[in-house]
Amino acid sequence: MAKLEINSNFQISRRKFLTGASVGASGIMLSGCDAFDSHLSIGSGLRSFLENANGLTYRAQRFLAGRDRLAPEFSEADIRQPQRPNGVTSPDDDDYKALLANNFADWRLEVSGLVEKPLSLSHEQLTNMPSRTQITRHDCVEGWSCIAKWTGTPLSLILDQAVVKPQARYVMFHCLDTIDRSLSGDIKYYGTIDLIDARHPQTILAYGLNGKPLPVENGAPLRVRVERQLGYKMPKYLSKIELVDGFADVGGGRGGYWEDNGYDWYGGI
């Protein structure tokens, strides 16, 4: 465990370093790239997003790391403890509790938004699709890591089935758990990733953890694994995935619950 914590601190400080260094050192390199980024037309939402500092980090990491880079995968012997539950670990929402009481027989994953064929998939339909199993390390922004074995449906297969419309830019994940109860209203967890990460071969919607059904504390019945980003980019308790062309009009407008509370939209590791 101690060794893993050192690793995760290293990863996080390296990330901070990248954030700082990219602004100055790679500025010339990145503007040199612009000429080849024909989709970044002036005035586009993506362009203005990329022009703020967070966007620069995103672009620098993509540029340095490569869009197809795989996250490291480990062996069974590297799994030293159960996946540490974090954030919401037992949703107290009535709709979630009702679904759980029936062992998720009535649960569906809705796929909606900018798709040709909206879907409503049962747990059984998902588990009957081709699956991927991977042993990867989860890094939480709080400074801990865990290696675990995840099994799930590649998100790319679901996107192909739904047929993504060309104007779609992001996948938005909607969750069943209320993470914040405040005077201004209850807030459910949500998040977004771009279509590069959504179609990455290690991006799965996981229903299995360490060879068993995904436990409630880790996001049953279905949670995202996006292995090149930090833990907060992997929503648990999924109910809906929505293809969108932007996220400015949802929640605080920054693309996710933790992003609305100050974390970077691109939580690269």
Ligand SMILES: Nc1nc2c(c(=O)[nH]1)N[C@H]1C(S)=C(S)[C@@H](COP(=O)(O)O)O[C@H]1N2
């Ligand atoms: N729906 C939902 N998803 C979530 C969270 C949450 O509170 N609710 N917490 C996030 C954070 S910060 C982390 S580190 C991981 C924790 O996943 P785990 O409980 O399987 O370790 O889930 C992420 N996804």
Ligand SMILES: [Mo]
């Ligand atoms: Mo986290």
